[in-house]
Amino acid sequence: MKAKVSQALLFDALQRAGRAISSNCMLPILHGFRLQFLDDRMTVTGGNEQMTIYAGLPLIEQVRRNEADSKKPGPTGLVIPARYMVDIARKLQAPLVELELEDRPILTVRSGGSTFRLCGMELEEYPEMPPLDLALWQLTVPNALLKSMIRQVAFAASTSEIRPLLSGVLCRFDGSSLRLVATDSVRFASHSSRIGPEVASAAFEAIIPGKALAELAKLLQDTQEETTITAYSGHIVFNSSDVSLSCSLLHGTYPPIDKLVPSGYTAELTADTLQLLHAMERVTLLAGEGSVVRLQTGPNTGEEQFVELLAGSAEIGNVREHIRVDHVQGEAIAVSFNGKYMTDILRAMNSSTVKLKFSEKLGPIVAEPLSPIPTSIYLLTRIRTAV
Amino acid sequence: MKAKVSQALLFDALQRAGRAISSNCMLPILHGFRLQFLDDRMTVTGGNEQMTIYAGLPLIEQVRRNEADSKKPGPTGLVIPARYMVDIARKLQAPLVELELEDRPILTVRSGGSTFRLCGMELEEYPEMPPLDLALWQLTVPNALLKSMIRQVAFAASTSEIRPLLSGVLCRFDGSSLRLVATDSVRFASHSSRIGPEVASAAFEAIIPGKALAELAKLLQDTQEETTITAYSGHIVFNSSDVSLSCSLLHGTYPPIDKLVPSGYTAELTADTLQLLHAMERVTLLAGEGSVVRLQTGPNTGEEQFVELLAGSAEIGNVREHIRVDHVQGEAIAVSFNGKYMTDILRAMNSSTVKLKFSEKLGPIVAEPLSPIPTSIYLLTRIRTAV
Numbered sequence: 001m002k003a004k005v006s007q008a009l010l011f012d013a014l015q016r017a018g019r020a021i022s023s024n025c026m027l028p029i030l031h032g033f034r035l036q037f038l039d040d041r042m043t044v045t046g047g048n049e050q051m052t053i054y055a056g057l058p059l060i061e062q063v064r065r066n067e068a069d070s071k072k073p074g075p076t077g078l079v080i081p082a083r084y085m086v087d088i089a090r091k092l093q094a095p096l097v098e099l100e101l102e103d104r105p106i107l108t109v110r111s112g113g114s115t116f117r118l119c120g121m122e123l124e125e126y127p128e129m130p131p132l133d134l135a136l137w138q139l140t141v142p143n144a145l146l147k148s149m150i151r152q153v154a155f156a157a158s159t160s161e162i163r164p165l166l167s168g169v170l171c172r173f174d175g176s177s178l179r180l181v182a183t184d185s186v187r188f189a190s191h192s193s194r195i196g197p198e199v200a201s202a203a204f205e206a207i208i209p210g211k212a213l214a215e216l217a218k219l220l221q222d223t224q225e226e227t228t229i230t231a232y233s234g235h236i237v238f239n240s241s242d243v244s245l246s247c248s249l250l251h252g253t254y255p256p257i258d259k260l261v262p263s264g265y266t267a268e269l270t271a272d273t274l275q276l277l278h279a280m281e282r283v284t285l286l287a288g289e290g291s292v293v294r295l296q297t298g299p300n301t302g303e304e305q306f307v308e309l310l311a312g313s314a315e316i317g318n319v320r321e322h323i324r325v326d327h328v329q330g331e332a333i334a335v336s337f338n339g340k341y342m343t344d345i346l347r348a349m350n351s352s353t354v355k356l357k358f359s360e361k362l363g364p365i366v367a368e369p370l371s372p373i374p375t376s377i378y379l380l381t382r383i384r385t386a387v
Numbered sequence: 388m389k390a391k392v393s394q395a396l397l398f399d400a401l402q403r404a405g406r407a408i409s410s411n412c413m414l415p416i417l418h419g420f421r422l423q424f425l426d427d428r429m430t431v432t433g434g435n436e437q438m439t440i441y442a443g444l445p446l447i448e449q450v451r452r453n454e455a456d457s458k459k460p461g462p463t464g465l466v467i468p469a470r471y472m473v474d475i476a477r478k479l480q481a482p483l484v485e486l487e488l489e490d491r492p493i494l495t496v497r498s499g500g501s502t503f504r505l506c507g508m509e510l511e512e513y514p515e516m517p518p519l520d521l522a523l524w525q526l527t528v529p530n531a532l533l534k535s536m537i538r539q540v541a542f543a544a545s546t547s548e549i550r551p552l553l554s555g556v557l558c559r560f561d562g563s564s565l566r567l568v569a570t571d572s573v574r575f576a577s578h579s580s581r582i583g584p585e586v587a588s589a590a591f592e593a594i595i596p597g598k599a600l601a602e603l604a605k606l607l608q609d610t611q612e613e614t615t616i617t618a619y620s621g622h623i624v625f626n627s628s629d630v631s632l633s634c635s636l637l638h639g640t641y642p643p644i645d646k647l648v649p650s651g652y653t654a655e656l657t658a659d660t661l662q663l664l665h666a667m668e669r670v671t672l673l674a675g676e677g678s679v680v681r682l683q684t685g686p687n688t689g690e691e692q693f694v695e696l697l698a699g700s701a702e703i704g705n706v707r708e709h710i711r712v713d714h715v716q717g718e719a720i721a722v723s724f725n726g727k728y729m730t731d732i733l734r735a736m737n738s739s740t741v742k743l744k745f746s747e748k749l750g751p752i753v754a755e756p757l758s759p760i761p762t763s764i765y766l767l768t769r770i771r772t773a774v
Binding site (some may be wrong): 022081084087088091092107113114115116117118119248278279281282285286312314315317318319320321323324 | 395468475476478479480500501502503504505506528665666668669672673699702703704705706707708709710711
């Protein structure tokens with residue numbers, strides 16, 4: 001079998017599918033790309049135990065099958081070691097690449113004056129994906145919206161193995177709005193977006209691995225295109241033009257996180273998000289290992305209102321940030337929290353102005369975009385300090 | 388003492404001096420920057436056991452010394468932990484930074500709404516540099532020429548600790564030409580440049596650590612400026628505007644490398660440097676751990692002449708590059724060598740056309756820029772192979 005492809009598109013497809021390939025993966029065949037040829041298209045597959053990425057590209061010359069191939073149904077192809085394949089595709093300089101597959105699993109790559117012969121493995125040895133027969137639920141979402149939602153929420157999912165369920169992002173559709181929720185039990189992020197009324201889909205709920213969603217946000221092009229999300233009993237598939245991501249779902253009962261939102265507040269303030277973010281980044285530099293940062297109502301002289309951020313240790317030194325806020329009301333504020341986590345929240349927030357709300361005792365700090373009907377809410381547990 | 392500086396210039400000076408700071412360094416005080424203030428300038432010093440980098444910047448407001456300071460002669464200053472200082476300078480957003488030094492070694496950094504108080508160490512605890520009293524030799528070289536010379540040669544110096552002398556670059560001035568030579572005993576690089584006749588300086592020879600020269604090439608701005616090289620008995624100082632690098636010299640007898648150049652050749656070829664470099668990079672991808680690449684005269688059909696590059700292993704596969712050359716003459720070529728090393732040589736070479744020369748038996752391969760009087764020469768030891 002012989003086929004011709006564009007060097008640029010081949011390299012792009014290998015890079016995209018390669019995002020799912022991990023050298024930590026226990027199954028050696030998953031250190032390779034599955035290359036499949038069918039009619040006028042080629043598919044590059046990369047995977048690990050949790051997720052699989054499929055990247056497609058058109059063939060410039062249709063597949064020419066030899067007699068033996070043409071008797072077999074389905075695609076022709078092989079599995080080829082990932083690191084060599086990406087490096088070779090990167091370094092080829094001619095615009096066209098010819099791929100030739102013999103009966104044995106050997107791939108010949110010809111381009112310009114180069115001829116590579118690479119030893120691969122049989123297509124059949126690559127793990128089968130679960131069958132895609134019975135779709136339980138389907139929804140189509142614009143790529144830009146999906147990327148933005150993931151970026152606002154997925155960072156808050158846990159990266160620890162202790163409570164695997166919290167490494168997932170809760171995805172809940174109520175028939176008109178899609179909501180993503182993540183928490184690692186110290187911080188909590190939630191965002192809802194109304195999906196156009198033309199979408200007629202049933203309510204649905206699933207827990208999707210946070211890492212897979214983060215990869216999806218990187219994979220999706222910032223175009224006018226859409227992604228179709230299809231859920232099956234044990235896994236979910238995200239399908240956009242030329243790229244698909246499939247991952248297993250997490251099973252269990254997601255904690256009832258909405259109950260954590262305090263019912264009343266003793267104080268609140270609004271500030272410029274970017275200004276607060278930059279001050280938070282600077283203060284966190286001296287906050288040490290525990291990343292403890294203190295926020296308190298500043299010395300408010302005259303008409304302008306200020307808050308202060310404080311951090312430091314006896315050995316290194318200390319820092320005080322003096323920040324003008326748009327508005328402060330309620331009791332005097334004096335709270336401590338993880339500065340890195342607050343930095344993450346301010347960075348993820350899609351709003352130029354942030355509202356911070358404080359409640360009694362050690363109730364969590366609430367951060368929201370300033371908006372008549374906020375669609376995002378972030379919670380951050382307070383740290384009890386001696387002073 | 389109080390002084391004001393530009394945030395951008397402060398960050399730049401810290402980054403430059405920071406290139407000499409290494410977390411591997413055994414002396415804890417060398418994990419810090421020495422900050423010195425004198426009149427209308429500030430100097431940032433970073434160092435390790437082998438080299439020291441000094442970066443200067445102007446003060447926007449002159450140093451205001453307090454009474455105690457003004458009684459002491461020499462600069463005022465302190466030593467401050469490097470990693471905090473660089474991160475803080477990076478994250479400050481106001482254009483001006485005020486630095487205040489108390490009697491104790493504490494630095495206060497004020498900028499916008501930020502106030503950092505950083506614990507430092509006394510200036511006197513920083514190691515003294517060797518005295519700069521008796522200069523043995525001095526030469527002034529345009530920055531662009533010095534950078535280009537270092538880039539053509541320094542890569543070939545050894546990175547191993549086994550023969551410390553070979554980690555150095557031999558620098559030899561004969562009164563009119565400056566020559567740099569480096570070898571790790573497998574490959575050898577040499578470049579000579581005539582220094583303008585207005586320079587009246589004696590002949591001189593020294594062995595300079597290759598790492599320090601590589602840092603110097605990165606530090607020097609690509610401007611019309613010049614660098615003054617001043618040698619003292621045990622060390623050498625490179626001085627350009629706003630930045631200086633000082634390093635210890637290596638002592639010993641550098642091997643008589645010119646004797647390695649073969650006296651006669653059995654074959655030679657000329658090729659496009661970039662085309663050969665790219666083919667060499669591709670072939671080296673499959674050359675395995677030993678990086679063994681074979682070059683042989685290709686099937687020359689008709690008027691065009693070709694050579695082939697070959698590499699591979701039974702497990703991974705193999706590669707054949709077919710390269711058109713401008714000219715081949717002499718006996719048939721069939722040599723093996725380290726492909727990574729040849730790639731380094733072709734990348735360092737400052738010429739669009741390369742001439743490769745081959746000698747009898749296992750004599751080294753010679754690579755030269757194609758030029759009537761070549762100013763560079765590279766040697767690469769051949770690898771004895773079974774076939």
